[in-house]
Amino acid sequence: MNPQNILIIGSGGREHALAWKIAQSPRLGRLYVAPGNPGTAAIATNVDLKATDKDGLVAFARAHDIGLTIVGPDDILALGLVDAFAAAGLRAFGPTQAAARIESSKAFSKQLMTTSHIPTAAFAIFNDLAAAKAHLAQQTFPLVIKASGLALGKGVYITQNLAEAEQALGEIMGDKIFGEAGSSVVIESFLTGQEVSIHAFSDGHSAALFPPAQDHKTIFDGDKGPNTGGMGAFAPVPWVEPALMERVKATVVEPALAGLAAAGSPFVGLLYPGLMVDGDDIQVLEYNARFGDPETQVYLRLLETDLMDVLDACVDGRLAELEIEWSPQTAVVVVLASPGYPGKPTTGQAITGLEAAAALPGVEIFHAGTKAADGQLLTAGGRVLGVSAVGADVADARARAYAAVKLIHFDGLQYRTDIGAKALPR
Numbered sequence: 253m254n255p256q257n258i259l260i261i262g263s264g265g266r267e268h269a270l271a272w273k274i275a276q277s278p279r280l281g282r283l284y285v286a287p288g289n290p291g292t293a294a295i296a297t298n299v300d301l302k303a304t305d306k307d308g309l310v311a312f313a314r315a316h317d318i319g320l321t322i323v324g325p326d327d328i329l330a331l332g333l334v335d336a337f338a339a340a341g342l343r344a345f346g347p348t349q350a351a352a353r354i355e356s357s358k359a360f361s362k363q364l365m366t367t368s369h370i371p372t373a374a375f376a377i378f379n380d381l382a383a384a385k386a387h388l389a390q391q392t393f394p395l396v397i398k399a400s401g402l403a404l405g406k407g408v409y410i411t412q413n414l415a416e417a418e419q420a421l422g423e424i425m426g427d428k429i430f431g432e433a434g435s436s437v438v439i440e441s442f443l444t445g446q447e448v449s450i451h452a453f454s455d456g457h458s459a460a461l462f463p464p465a466q467d468h469k470t471i472f473d474g475d476k477g478p479n480t481g482g483m484g485a486f487a488p489v490p491w492v493e494p495a496l497m498e499r500v501k502a503t504v505v506e507p508a509l510a511g512l513a514a515a516g517s518p519f520v521g522l523l524y525p526g527l528m529v530d531g532d533d534i535q536v537l538e539y540n541a542r543f544g545d546p547e548t549q550v551y552l553r554l555l556e557t558d559l560m561d562v563l564d565a566c567v568d569g570r571l572a573e574l575e576i577e578w579s580p581q582t583a584v585v586v587v588l589a590s591p592g593y594p595g596k597p598t599t600g601q602a603i604t605g606l607e608a609a610a611a612l613p614g615v616e617i618f619h620a621g622t623k624a625a626d627g628q629l630l631t632a633g634g635r636v637l638g639v640s641a642v643g644a645d646v647a648d649a650r651a652r653a654y655a656a657v658k659l660i661h662f663d664g665l666q667y668r669t670d671i672g673a674k675a676l677p678r
Contacts, residue, residue, distance in 0.1 A: 449544055465487035617638070618640060
């Protein structure tokens with residue numbers, strides 16, 4: 253068994269969790285993270301290369317005998333990093349630029365859902381602001397308005413009336429607050445139910461589903477306030493039965509993979525559909541083309557199979573040969589965010605209490621927006637830390653996570669107090 257050197261691309265909580273799990277593999281040689289964060293620095297070698305530096309990353313992988321590169325962020329996949337590695341004869345886990353369009357273009361994704369007969373909300377796509385506004389006047393509310401491109405999870409507006417919808421269009425298409433991601437918009441019907449996150453490993457032709465998870469997108473308790481990149485998550489979701497997961501695989505995951513393959517863009521990597529589930533009704537909200545964040549911070553607490561084995565099987569086209577094992581426990585992660593997030597966060601505050609929190613049973617803390625300076629750990633982004641815990645059930649895992657949260661301090665710290673609460677017995 254030859255050791256394999258691994259390179260992880262990214263700098264957030266997802267990448268710290270990936271590094272934490274990869275570091276447990278007996279097959280690991282050297283572990284590198286580019287650019288990484290103070291959390292990854294404790295278990296791997298951080299590399300001073302931007303995630304967007306395709307040439308630099310390819311050169312580094314060649315020079316350091318990297319056997320597999322794991323691409324974390326969505327925007328890097330959209331830039332074609334996996335294609336660049338393939339052109340250099342290097343192995344990378346993640347979809348090609350063409351396959352990643354299932355996330356990088358909501359317009360492409362919705363059209364794929366239509367042609368592949370995948371259940372989703374009724375929609376219309378617009379590249380022109382005036383035409384989009386004219387369409388609104390003919391609709392009933394509420395409506396969902398989405399920037400078609402990548403917007404760090406924030407380009408989605410739920411509008412209750414015409415005035416709110418026109419304001420959303422003005423911000424996306426007029427003010428371009430999400431840049432070119434807002435050149436095109438998708439306007440769709442509002443769906444009711446509970447959101448569920450689905451993750452599936454894929455080798456291009458077969459898929460292996462994770463347990464279901466639930467993310468908490470808005471900033472405040474009770475699902476109030478503006479959308480964020482995710483304020484917490486838990487897995488598994490107790491009310492999502494195995495039969496429902498089989499339906500998801502047959503009607504949501506496999507048709508998407510088949511549609512991409514038929515289009516000449518087979519998907520190798522992590523397919524992550526977000527669903528709205530209302531009783532027996534399943535509708536796809538969107539597809540993502542990479543590990544979710546913060547979902548990865550709970551999933552990798554539960555994965556019992558060597559992650560390197562799974563990723564290698566995907567890249568080598570032999571996923572169907574692998575039996576993937578999951579812990580029967582429950583995992584919860586609570587995100588600690590800077591004041592001002594998800595708008596303009598205030599950063600640079602000293603963080604204390606991490607050692608005491610991490611020492612609690614079942615707790616692991618993943619760094620997202622942190623930096624080390626003058627012997628201190630400081631906040632350096634909107635989402636700062638992911639405090640994760642495993643327990644026998646949701647109540648146990650929540651209690652452990654929040655006990656750790658209470659030991660951590662920085663000025664203006666904000667977090668939701670209701671992560672996983674919907675899954676508690678009533």
